Amino acid sequence: MAQPTICPKFEKAISLLSQKWTTLVIYQLLLGTHRFSEIQSSIGVSGKVLSNRLKDLENLEIVKREVIPETPVIIEYSLTEKGRSMEPIIRDIEKWSQLWVNEDAELS
Amino acid sequence: MAQPTICPKFEKAISLLSQKWTTLVIYQLLLGTHRFSEIQSSIGVSGKVLSNRLKDLENLEIVKREVIPETPVIIEYSLTEKGRSMEPIIRDIEKWSQLWVNEDAELS
DNA sequence: AAACTAAGTTACGGAAAGTAATTATGTGAC
DNA sequence: GTCACATAATTACTTTCCGTAACTTAGTTT
Numbered sequence: 189m190a191q192p193t194i195c196p197k198f199e200k201a202i203s204l205l206s207q208k209w210t211t212l213v214i215y216q217l218l219l220g221t222h223r224f225s226e227i228q229s230s231i232g233v234s235g236k237v238l239s240n241r242l243k244d245l246e247n248l249e250i251v252k253r254e255v256i257p258e259t260p261v262i263i264e265y266s267l268t269e270k271g272r273s274m275e276p277i278i279r280d281i282e283k284w285s286q287l288w289v290n291e292d293a294e295l296s
Numbered sequence: 297m298a299q300p301t302i303c304p305k306f307e308k309a310i311s312l313l314s315q316k317w318t319t320l321v322i323y324q325l326l327l328g329t330h331r332f333s334e335i336q337s338s339i340g341v342s343g344k345v346l347s348n349r350l351k352d353l354e355n356l357e358i359v360k361r362e363v364i365p366e367t368p369v370i371i372e373y374s375l376t377e378k379g380r381s382m383e384p385i386i387r388d389i390e391k392w393s394q395l396w397v398n399e400d401a402e403l404s
Numbered sequence: 405a406a407a408c409t410a411a412g413t414t415a416c417g418g419a420a421a422g423t424a425a426t427t428a429t430g431t432g433a434c
Numbered sequence: 435g436t437c438a439c440a441t442a443a444t445t446a447c448t449t450t451c452c453g454t455a456a457c458t459t460a461g462t463t464t
Contacts, residue, residue: 194320194339201393202323208314208421212302215310224442231302234422239443260431263442270396277392280385285309288378316452332411342453347412368461371411 204248205277209233209241214271215278217251221266250274312356313385317341317349322379323386325359329374358382 205211212231216222222230228238242265245251250271256262313319320339324330330338336346350373353359358379364370 194323195390195393196399197393197397198390199320200397200399201389202319205389206314206316206319211310211314212307215302225440234424235443236423236445237421240421260440261429261442273396274392277385277388280388281309281313282303282306284382284385285303285305288381289305289308291304291308333409342455343412344414344454345452368409369411 204244207241207244209237210245211278211281213238213241213245214250214267214274217265217267217271218275218278221264224263224265227265245271312352315349315352317345318353319386319389321346321349321353322358322375322382325373325375325379326383326386329372332371332373335373353379 209231212233213227216227216230224235224238224242227233227242228235233241242251242253246253248270249268252266252268252271254264254266256264317339320341321335324335324338332343332346332350335341335350336343341349350359350361354361356378357376360374360376360379362372362374364372
């Protein structure tokens with residue numbers, strides 16, 4: 189039934205990027221290291237989902253989590269090299285959106 | 297609460313590409329015109345979701361739907377110029393996946 | 405008419421996401 | 435010590451989205 193099928197690595201990348209909020213989290217971290225609550229307020233994601241996404245991205249070694257033993261304790265998130273290597277994808281989406289996206293159009 | 301916030305056009309593009317199957321449908325159509333059932337079997341999406349995605353993409357003028365009055369009637373889907381302009385995004389995802397994706401890694 | 409094919413829809417169950425309240429941990433004030 | 439406070443993260447509940455499979459529609463062949 190299925191055709192030659194799609195490259196598994198490509199499919200994995202797609203399924204990662206198709207998860208809601210993943211791309212925006214990476215986009216935000218491209219601007220630099222951020223704390224949990226900063227990401228939350230800057231992109232408008234709920235704590236529950238952000239917590240899941242950051243764990244996924246940490247497991248995939250796209251995001252690094254660092255505990256800073258200050259007063260009070262601070263937890264910082266930043267991109268790894270693998271994470272920063274996604275920048276071209278995001279910049280292309282940015283460029284495309286500026287050229288082609290109509291702010292008024294709606295999805296179903 | 298929310299920071300200066302993210303560019304609305306960029307957010308729209310992200311929310312489109314974050315929908316499950318959208319990117320793979322476009323990927324498939326980059327290979328050329330396809331019929332409904334061809335897309336279905338090549339990427340493994342259900343008829344229900346594919347139908348919704350194609351309607352969305354048609355409304356956004358990313359995909360063109362053409363009825364060929366043959367025997368029996370054939371319905372062909374292809375990319376518009378706007379659709380083809382997304383190719384760099386998809387090629388970057390492809391490149392990134394080849395360099396960085398480990399086939400064994402799991403999401404949560 | 406019965407059977408076939410392709411495009412698309414419907415009904416139903418399960419998974420993912422939104423919201424808000426709650427917990428955990430560590431601080432300083434008293 | 436304990437009370438109030440802040441941040442990271444989890445839990446409970448609801449809603450929305452997705453997967454599966456059966457069904458519908460329309461035209462064709464037998």
